[in-house]
Amino acid sequence: MKTVGLDTLGEVFGEIVEQMAFMFVEAIEEGDEAVPAPSECLIAHLKFGGEFSGKLSIAVPTEMCAELAANMLGEEADDPDAIAKGTDALKELLNVLCGNLLTAFAGEDPVFDLGVPESLPFSPEDWEALKASPVTVPYIVDEYPVLLHINFGDDG
Amino acid sequence: MNILIVDDSSTVRAVIKRTLGIAGVPTDDVQQAANGQEGIEALQNNPIDIVFTDINMPVMGGVEMIERIRADDALRAVPIVVVSTEGSATRIAELQALGVQGYLRKPFTPEAIRRVVDDLAEVSNENSRA
Numbered sequence: 198m199k200t201v202g203l204d205t206l207g208e209v210f211g212e213i214v215e216q217m218a219f220m221f222v223e224a225i226e227e228g229d230e231a232v233p234a235p236s237e238c239l240i241a242h243l244k245f246g247g248e249f250s251g252k253l254s255i256a257v258p259t260e261m262c263a264e265l266a267a268n269m270l271g272e273e274a275d276d277p278d279a280i281a282k283g284t285d286a287l288k289e290l291l292n293v294l295c296g297n298l299l300t301a302f303a304g305e306d307p308v309f310d311l312g313v314p315e316s317l318p319f320s321p322e323d324w325e326a327l328k329a330s331p332v333t334v335p336y337i338v339d340e341y342p343v344l345l346h347i348n349f350g351d352d353g
Numbered sequence: 354m355n356i357l358i359v360d361d362s363s364t365v366r367a368v369i370k371r372t373l374g375i376a377g378v379p380t381d382d383v384q385q386a387a388n389g390q391e392g393i394e395a396l397q398n399n400p401i402d403i404v405f406t407d408i409n410m411p412v413m414g415g416v417e418m419i420e421r422i423r424a425d426d427a428l429r430a431v432p433i434v435v436v437s438t439e440g441s442a443t444r445i446a447e448l449q450a451l452g453v454q455g456y457l458r459k460p461f462t463p464e465a466i467r468r469v470v471d472d473l474a475e476v477s478n479e480n481s482r483a
Binding site: 216217269271282285286288289292295296305306307311313 | 371409437438439440444459460
């Protein structure tokens, strides 16, 4: 289940990021240490419940958020509006990813309740700890390192 | 076309407006609201041809807003499109039972949003002819 789940996670993540932000996702092979922790990062969490419950998290370099917002809004990454909306764009990406991932996991019959995405600053030490988790998958999105982490269960 | 976009995220509202523009739908008269309560107020104060709304919002969510619109004689005819990340067929059927005419699942393309607008315009024209 874990392998199937994580493969699905990567496939859905790639499709969503490309459709929403015109950015491209590459998986990082296990044991690849070439991607250092960003000096400034953010993490966003979203809890879900229903057929099964849990929490999906995404950690990204802070500078990626403005690029995400810029691509979603058709602006330049240094546009003050894109910079202001960067965190909101990350939370929306997580929201869309979670909804589509749950359908990919469970099919179109079950109803899931999604919470409200929350974002927090994240230290490089937190990044390394999250990266070491067996349910974290690292990716490269354009040139940015990204971590996706999924926990199933009520304490997710 | 007078459009109302209801979503608690200003980023999502901007994305929907931009996508409507790319799809060739005039966006000069787009109204925006951050929750269901503001959405109802916007409907009461402006002529609106179509509502695009989220479901999960603070203050008043999309389902309560839709129920109130459908219970209001002055507002009940306005077409409503739910824009959501959820893909559950059960949830979509529940929304249709509430009187929602369209469902747009995120992420959506300009072609998908155009199709929804065109379908609603066709229904509206048929109703006017009837």
